[in-house]
């Protein structure tokens with residue numbers, strides 16, 4: 001998969017940018033705050049429909065503007081695909097080859113990207129929640145069903161928590177409801193855990209090889 005073209009309009013500090021010559025490896029050089037990270041962020045935004053740096057899409061729109069657009073031409077095994085993602089106060093709209101996608105999840109996966117930024121060392125150093133978020137971002141790009149179960153899980157969890165808040169003193173009445181939520185939580189949770197385990201197993205194979213290459217095969221026990 002290659003990105004042939006990238007276009008930004010009113011995106012962060014870019015008023016208009018059109019890039020159409022990429023190599024296999026690309027170095028982006030610039031002064032502090034010139035927009036290097038913004039450029040990489042835009043690519044990840046195209047892959048995920050959201051930023052890794054903020055949950056507020058509004059921040060992606062240039063100050064003083066009312067909309068932003070990120071577009072790209074991506075070359076895949078079976079031809080090129082045009083990606084078009086637009087942000088405005090009405091929300092976001094995603095098009096593939098000019099066709100608006102009904103659900104953003106149908107757009108996710110058209111471009112696959114893995115971000116590695118200094119703060120990503122938290123994946124190793126940080127709490128398990130950081131690692132789960134990383135897995136969610138990566139698996140979600142290649143398996144739409146994963147995103148579905150993740151969304152359902154989160155929905156059920158919110159509803160179950162609401163029920164628990166109301167349950168004080170009337171546990172018996174709500175026990176049946178709770179059981180239904182529990183069942184659903186387990187159903188989606190099992191799917192999520194299974195997919196995470198499969199993914200980690202694959203990652204481990206790669207990681208072991210790279211690790212052996214760095215350390216000459218020596219492994220520490222912690």
Ligand SMILES: Nc1ncnc2c1ncn2[C@@H]1O[C@H](COP(=O)(O)OP(=O)(O)OP(=O)(O)O)[C@@H](O)[C@H]1O
Pocket residue numbers: 011012013014030031032033034035036037038039058059060061062063
């Ligand atoms: N919504 C926005 N509208 C306009 N400018 C923005 C917006 N959001 C961020 N910026 C600007 O983008 C700049 C930061 O860009 P970025 O983080 O990509 O810099 P960088 O080149 O990665 O810098 P560094 O070398 O420090 O990492 C800042 O000047 C900031 O004011």
Ligand SMILES: [Mg+2]
Pocket residue numbers: 036037038
């Ligand atoms: Mg930066």
